[in-house]
Amino acid sequence: MSQAVSAPIRVGTRASVLATTQSQLVADQIAERLGRPVRLVEISTEGDRSQAAGTPLAGGSSTGVFVSALRDALLDGRVDVAVHSLKDLPTYPAEGIALVAIPGREDPRDVVVARDGLTLGELPVGSRVGTGSPRRAAQLHALGLGVEVAGLRGNVDTRIRKVRTGEYDAIVLARAGLARIGRLDEATEVLDPLQMLPAPGQGALAVECRDDDDLAAQLREALDDPRARAAVEAERAVLATLEGGCSAPIGALAEVVEGEDGEELWVRAIALSPDGGLSVRRSATGDPADAAGVGDRLAQEMLADGAADLDGSEHDPLDHSLDKVQNP
Numbered sequence: 001m002s003q004a005v006s007a008p009i010r011v012g013t014r015a016s017v018l019a020t021t022q023s024q025l026v027a028d029q030i031a032e033r034l035g036r037p038v039r040l041v042e043i044s045t046e047g048d049r050s051q052a053a054g055t056p057l058a059g060g061s062s063t064g065v066f067v068s069a070l071r072d073a074l075l076d077g078r079v080d081v082a083v084h085s086l087k088d089l090p091t092y093p094a095e096g097i098a099l100v101a102i103p104g105r106e107d108p109r110d111v112v113v114a115r116d117g118l119t120l121g122e123l124p125v126g127s128r129v130g131t132g133s134p135r136r137a138a139q140l141h142a143l144g145l146g147v148e149v150a151g152l153r154g155n156v157d158t159r160i161r162k163v164r165t166g167e168y169d170a171i172v173l174a175r176a177g178l179a180r181i182g183r184l185d186e187a188t189e190v191l192d193p194l195q196m197l198p199a200p201g202q203g204a205l206a207v208e209c210r211d212d213d214d215l216a217a218q219l220r221e222a223l224d225d226p227r228a229r230a231a232v233e234a235e236r237a238v239l240a241t242l243e244g245g246c247s248a249p250i251g252a253l254a255e256v257v258e259g260e261d262g263e264e265l266w267v268r269a270i271a272l273s274p275d276g277g278l279s280v281r282r283s284a285t286g287d288p289a290d291a292a293g294v295g296d297r298l299a300q301e302m303l304a305d306g307a308a309d310l311d312g313s314e315h316d317p318l319d320h321s322l323d324k325v326q327n328p
């Protein structure tokens with residue numbers, strides 16, 4: 001499987017500005033640290049094609065679409081490396097493919113891009129806030145701002161334009177996406193994770209290759225950031241365990257910090273009913289070496305707290321059986 005030493009390493013990428021920018025970032029690091037020529041190869045995905053055609057994609061189910069075309073290119077040898085936004089990766093592994101590196105992570109928080117430089121709290125009641133993410137929608141509802149939450153699709157550029165044209169008063173996006181394409185100045189507010197917990201893996205990249213490729217060990221050595229990896233493993237374990245028991249929108253954020261006895265991992269997570277009326281929120285600390293265990297146990301506690309009962313589109317206000325987890 002491995003190429004001659006002089007052959008360029010082919011890095012597969014989606015064609016969007018965000019994808020090519022982050023793939024180029026990884027390609028540059030590979031070239032610099034492995035001292036080998038690297039070439040980007042654009043792979044158009046089913047998701048890109050249906051976005052271009054304007055066909056609506058259901059929020060959650062679009063996840064795998066962007067990923068599978070790149071993995072196919074990897075498996076049939078058209079590319080040697082695939083770069084994904086980590087939060088777009090399904091939690092289950094793919095046959096024949098190794099997640100070899102999680103490079104240093106961008107700030108994982110969400111941001112607001114609003115008209116007239118407004119923050120969420122400054123938006124007049126009745127304002128139209130755009131997001132295609134059930135997680136963001138549920139947390140926006142839970143904030144009780146009195147705004148209308150409306151669906152939103154398209155790449156980052158398209159979404160920002162919809163604020164410019166007045167179609168939306170504000171939109172919510174990942175800070176990392178804006179930062180990577182050099183448009184962070186569009187953000188009018190960085191959201192506190194207390195108000196808006198990011199998606200598991202947000203702001204992180206995933207570098208994959210074929211699991212039998214000699215390149216795997218080299219890429220890990222050259223690109224992997226152990227702190228980012230531990231944080232993301234914990235967040236994804238929360239997601240994987242909760243997915244087993246509920247289909248509610250989920251936010252999770254972990255970080256490795258320097259504690260008194262060395263490195264410490266902390267994790268926060270939330271699961272919400274889609275209308276934001278109910279939620280289960282939990283946090284934990286633990287050993288970064290046991291990141292997945294910490295995330296899994298946290299999610300088990302959330303399920304025991306009622307996270308499994310959060311799915312279903314509307315919460316019946318007369319049903320008091322879930323009052324113990326009702327938002328204040």
Ligand SMILES: NCc1[nH]cc(CCC(=O)O)c1CC(=O)O
Binds near residue numbers: 085086172174176203
């Ligand atoms: N779901 C699309 C997606 N996948 C990754 C990012 C941004 C970059 C990141 O989170 O790493 C975005 C856009 C967004 O959520 O605003």
